[in-house]
Amino acid sequence: MSTATVSPSAAPTADGQSPVLAVRDLCLSFGAIRVARDISFDLARGERLALIGPNGAGKTTLINLLTGVLKPDSGSATLGGRDLLALKPHQRVRAGLGRTYQITSLFRAMTVFENIFVAVSERMGASTMLWRPAWSRTDVCAEVERILEIVSLSDVASEPISDLPYGRQRLVELGLALALEPKVLLLDEPAAGIPHREAEVVQRTVDQLPDDIAIILVEHDMDLVFRFAREILVLVEGAVLRRGTPDEIAADPEVKRIYLGTSE
């Protein structure tokens, strides 16, 4: 597997460490419509970055560019020094780019345990093993139990997904992402569409995610954004408008103007 490095974009950040994710000048147009305009940003190890912006600002486009659903017209992105854009979507995952989906995308006829097992056994290289029962791979199973613990799903491990309430399905979604030991985790509206009481559990779990993972959160719920993020990146019309701490963003007149809807 290639480990091509693109050195110029991996500039050291303030604390001397190279950013785990470095995005430079990503551009994408659909005909005359420019959906990504020179998007550049760095993400340090363990960072908590929220991605906000009005509908159609290009949040999902940016996620899709990073995960490989879309191909940019120009620009570069490196993950841990590797050229992300040269990798296929599944290679990007293996390189350490995890994501959750806005709409849960799980293995519905399988148990919670099996859902996480699929992901863990893929990471641990067990999923091509044909000749032993799955439950005899105690190393994989122990790791699955550990992840179920983190996302507080141990009590329903043997239940099929289709029997779970929606809020807990979102936790499985989160568990799947964690199972891959990502360096960078893209959380796409983790609490969308969940009843308030269940959303609390999801938020608490998000708050307690391991410190070494850099997280990009895409979220409309501003309470969650301001509680979670150490920095916020504001996207407008496919371009980066501002980046700053929650306090700076909250005080920014331009951001206020856009969110109050006086633009256009």
Add this chain to the structure above:
Amino acid sequence: MAEPNTLRGRFTQVEGPLWLLVPIYLAAVAYFYLMGNQLHLGMAVVNMIILALSIDFILGFAGINSLGQAALSGAGAYMAGFLPVYFGWAEPITGLLVAGLVGAVMAYVTGIIALRGGELTVLAMTIIVAAILYEFANSYQDITGGFDGLRGIDIDRVFGLFKFDLWGRTGFVYSVCVLFVVHIALRVIVNSPFGVMMRGLRENPVRMRALGTPVFHRLLIIYAIGGFVAGIAGGLQTQTHEFVSMEVFAFHVSATALTVVIIGGLGRLYGAFIGAVIYVVFQDVFAKMAPQYWYFWLGLLLVLVALFAHGGVVSLIDKAAARIGLAGRRAR
């Protein structure tokens, strides 16, 4: 049996309990002794089961739609005939393994094209591959024997001891032993981490890709394993009949095997057993009553299954077993 609190119980039980093997294969032994004049019918059932297992493996467990399984079994069938006729290789067991390998290679190579695209594309592509092979066999009749079949297939004694006889005694026992080995091997695979991965592919291939699974490559491997089993089914038919014609590539072979799995139940290896028995008995009974119309009764059965037994006959048995507390959770 599957307690939710054991590690085993955290996995869906995709297979019947192990003891089910005993009555099934005892039934085969009983059949051998009681129905000695109908062993060819028994061989047909066993052959159908193996072919149906190959479809259940790829479709029921991994979600690969196929209406062209005859391409894979047919390739194995011809190889099992070519070996003794053109290469003087008449030893049955190695011949059968080569037939399986040819089925696997055929699946892998055609799968590179056929498995691209969505569900219907795959379905159409598998039909096309089988149709192309059918015409191939037709075009090269001097090699394949065409409709009239390949002449001069003479298979050695099994283990140098048991000659394939006219009554099908050796053929039947040989077929049941092959079925047993295939059945156990598939049982092991569907319960392995690979088997869990296969069900993941069936449930949500898009998500599998997002988990870092090389989906297309895995589907190719699964299709090739299914091709191996199909090739064995084809090779077995050639060896036990000592005959093969281009009919092995015919569309109805694929369609029949698929029908068998749907009647029996997808995603449960026992579905192939139940479906094959029902199919062959239906064919036997109703074709005697009204040879032209027996497909009507089969169609009626399919409609009934679709209406009342979603998941095939095996799902009815599951429900009954669950009621008396025998089985664990259902697969789907």
